[in-house]
Amino acid sequence: MRPLPVDYLKLLCTALLSSPDLKTAIATASAYEHITFDHRGQLRLTVADGIATLAIDLGNRKRAIGTMLVELYALATYHRLFGWLTHDEMVLEDVLLNFPSAIAQPVFGAMLPIEPRFDQPMNAIRFSARYLDLPVNRTYDELNDLFETFPFDFLPPDYEHRTLTEGVRDAIMAALDSGDSLPDMTRLANLFALSVPTFRRRLAREGSSLNTIRDTCRRERAEHLLLRTGLTIKQITFRIGFADTPSFRRAFRNWTGLSPQAFRDGAQRYLGKATARC
Secondary structure, eight states: OOOOOHHHHHHHHHHHTTOSBHHHHHHHHHHHHHHHTTTOOEEEEEEETTEEEEEEEOSOOOOSHHHHHHHHHHHHHHHHHHHHHTTSOOOEEEEEOSSOGGGOOGGGGGTSSSOOBOSOSSEEEEEEGGGGGSBOOOOHHHHHHHTTSTTGGGSOGGGGGSOHHHHHHHHHHHHHHHTOOOOOHHHHHHHTTOOHHHHHHHHHHTTOOHHHHHHHHHHHHHHHHHHHOOOOHHHHHHHTTOSSHHHHHHHHHHHHSSOHHHHHHHHHHHHHHHHHHO
16 A cells, blocks of 8 residues: 555645544545545544544555555654644644554654554554644645645654655665665655655755665665674675675675675774784
8 A cells, every 4th residue: 555645645635625623624534545545545533531543544464664664654644734734733642553563663753753652453643632623724825835845844843854865764774674675766755755756856956866875774784784793694685685695795895895704804803903902
């Protein structure tokens, strides 16, 4: 299941502007997502004891890092969107994730203003039900202005101080740390709700590219594994997403001027001398 592309999200926002209050807007968003994704997507609102729970189900049953990033991004987007519609920053009471805590990464805390709780029965945000009665008071002109900087205005306040390059790096490092396959450009563009051309242009404006970020992440992870673990070169090859050992050796030599084994041996000799001096 893909997150909402920008054009779809803008169409949804246009429909939400006619809602009298946030509760109606959420009901509209729920119906829109259900129809748009062929009845697979589900956005469900429940209220109990003065707390509203907004659960999202994108229909993907994989319990991998990439899937969790998409679910988190969707929750963060709706959280910011509903706060934007009402001119009121929605304070969250809780964030629930239907993913095992074993795949938690520190980077995920940057997407939402509070730490999520893992191993929960659903993916959801929880907030005071009083927000549901707030009027929707944005205009179409404001919506156009918002999408000039989308998705940055939909993400938590500290996100605007981070570049797209940093976000992409976080996603790739999370995949490397978890052993998932490295996300390609289409998958990353979807994650940030951008078209592939826009995703590429934004990275270029930051003086970066997906290949550069991927190589930097692979090099850092390879150096860490060579220095800090006893994994074989072959094992490290697959851990950082290379198809075969010769390809990894060529890439590593281009990065460092050394073969992986020479890099490891040199580091071990240096450490041995340092230990002897102590």
